Amino acid sequence: MVLNNNLMGGYEKYLPVATAKFGARYLSGNYAKVAEGLGGYTERVEKPEDLAPAIRRAVAEVEAGRPALLEVRTREEAVFPAG
Numbered sequence: 239m240v241l242n243n244n245l246m247g248g249y250e251k252y253l254p255v256a257t258a259k260f261g262a263r264y265l266s267g268n269y270a271k272v273a274e275g276l277g278g279y280t281e282r283v284e285k286p287e288d289l290a291p292a293i294r295r296a297v298a299e300v301e302a303g304r305p306a307l308l309e310v311r312t313r314e315e316a317v318f319p320a321g
Contacts, residue, residue: 239293240269243312273307282309 244266256262270282279299281292289310296306 239308239310241310241312242266242269268309270307270309273305273309276305278305278307280307280309282311284311 244264253262268282270280273280279296281295283289283292289308292308296308299306
């Protein structure tokens with residue numbers, strides 16, 4: 239399972255010029271398409287209510303011997319929980 243919030247974490251700290259000039263922090267991709275290209279089972283989950291059924295389908299694929307990847311679309315969080 240890959241959580242995709244369309245951000246590349248930590249780049250602004252280590253690459254401030256690339257972040258300011260080119261938006262390096264906002265580089266992302268479609269990881270489900272990558273997994274598909276490698277022959278795995280894949281789904282891109284965009285709605286919370288679709289997550290549980292997608293997990294069940296992915297588990298069934300893994301149990302059948304096929305690698306699986308779920309790309310779960312999330313959003314940027316401005317504040318991270320402590321702990």
